[in-house]
Amino acid sequence: MIPHEAPPGELMNVQVVRLLSGVSVHGDQHLAEVERDLVQMDVLLNEAIKKLCTSFMAIHHAVDRQQEALNNLLADSMPATEYAARFETLRGEINLHVDAAVTGLQFQDMTSQLIGRMIQHLAGLRNVFGALDTNGTVLPESGNEALLAMLNHISDRVGAHCTELAGGVRSTVNQRHMNSGDIELF
Amino acid sequence: MSKTILAVDDSGSLRQMLSFSLKAAGYGVIEAVDGEDGLNKAKQQKVDLVLTDQNMPGMDGLSLIKALRAMKNYQNVPILMLTTESGDDMKALGKAAGASGWLVKPFDPARLTEVIKKLIG
Numbered sequence: 030m031i032p033h034e035a036p037p038g039e040l041m042n043v044q045v046v047r048l049l050s051g052v053s054v055h056g057d058q059h060l061a062e063v064e065r066d067l068v069q070m071d072v073l074l075n076e077a078i079k080k081l082c083t084s085f086m087a088i089h090h091a092v093d094r095q096q097e098a099l100n101n102l103l104a105d106s107m108p109a110t111e112y113a114a115r116f117e118t119l120r121g122e123i124n125l126h127v128d129a130a131v132t133g134l135q136f137q138d139m140t141s142q143l144i145g146r147m148i149q150h151l152a153g154l155r156n157v158f159g160a161l162d163t164n165g166t167v168l169p170e171s172g173n174e175a176l177l178a179m180l181n182h183i184s185d186r187v188g189a190h191c192t193e194l195a196g197g198v199r200s201t202v203n204q205r206h207m208n209s210g211d212i213e214l215f
Numbered sequence: 216m217s218k219t220i221l222a223v224d225d226s227g228s229l230r231q232m233l234s235f236s237l238k239a240a241g242y243g244v245i246e247a248v249d250g251e252d253g254l255n256k257a258k259q260q261k262v263d264l265v266l267t268d269q270n271m272p273g274m275d276g277l278s279l280i281k282a283l284r285a286m287k288n289y290q291n292v293p294i295l296m297l298t299t300e301s302g303d304d305m306k307a308l309g310k311a312a313g314a315s316g317w318l319v320k321p322f323d324p325a326r327l328t329e330v331i332k333k334l335i336g
Contacts, residue, residue, distance in 0.1 A: 078228045079227070079228070082228050082231050082232070086231075086235065089235075127324075128323055128324045128325050131232045131235065131236055131322075131323075131324050132321045132322065132323050132324075133321075134228060134232055135228070135229055135232055135320060135321035135322070136321075137226065137228050138224075138226040138228060138229045138299070138320065138321075139299055139320065139321075141226065142270065142299060201269075201270050201298075201299055201300055202299045203299075203301055203302075204299060204301075204319075204320070204321075207321055208321075209321055209322055209323035209326055210301065210318065210319025210320055210321060210322065211301065211317075211318075211319045212316065212317075212318050212319070212326060212330055213306065213316060213317045213318075214315065214316040214330070214333075214334075215309075215310045215314060215315060215316055215317070
């Protein structure tokens with residue numbers, strides 16, 4: 030609580046210190062929550078892709094075995110040409126779906142890179158919020174000199190972290206869809 | 216005898232999809248988890264083509280290409296970069312390092328094998 034009888038200079042000093050500490054602590058708390066959720070999301074996506082890949086491989090092998098059995102059956106009973114053609118068409122359709130699934134199943138490589146970059150940015154932002162902390166600074170009851178010195182010091186710290194953050198993590202994923210990418214031979 | 220391809224990528228799911236697609240097309244596949252692992256495996260066994268990611272922990276794709284091109288028996292082996300990176304500046308770096316081509320992820324198995332067939336048959 031700020032005493033009502035405090036002189037205006039002291040009141041401002043106390044308010045500035047409280048404001049900075051509040052922004053620092055609450056900002057950091059919220060970013061820590063976001064970071065935790067991102068890490069959890071990454072873990073879930075990682076597990077999901079492993080399961081999807083395993084199921085995909087199992088389905089593919091099962092379809093292969095089924096195809097083999099059908100081929101043997103067809104060879105034994107010398108089927109009509111239209112049956113053979115129908116199975117050939119089906120095989121083509123299956124292959125198209127398999128190729129599309131292989132392209133789609135590559136999403137986790139990109140999402141994990143994006144999540145990793147977000148986490149690095151969050152860590153940088155938490156450093157910025159940390160730099161706002163007044164670390165329990167007690168300012169003199171009157172005068173602005175100590176307040177200005179403290180604000181300058183904080184400003185320098187924030188500036189240094191912002192520069193680090195800006196130059197830190199290069200963007201490596203620009204894909205906005207899961208269609209296959211460009212190919213260029215040199 | 217089937218041709219052998221070295222697939223270098225730190226993403227397990229990507230390696231699995233690459234391996235699946237290349238084996239289905241009749242190639243033998245050796246997997247490596249990063250540039251250093253790729254370099255070690257390339258030294259142990261000569262491969263017919265190298266497919267590498269760019270951004271990996273430790274040795275990245277560009278460094279791997281430079282290291283391979285410095286080896287006598289890898290000077291003429293096709294090396295393809297398969298990466299999420301699509302910028303012209305990165306492609307220029309890849310070309311300068313000795314990459315034979317640049318493929319932007321995600322890949323389509325049919326298009327990938329078509330390119331590989333063109334390069335190594």
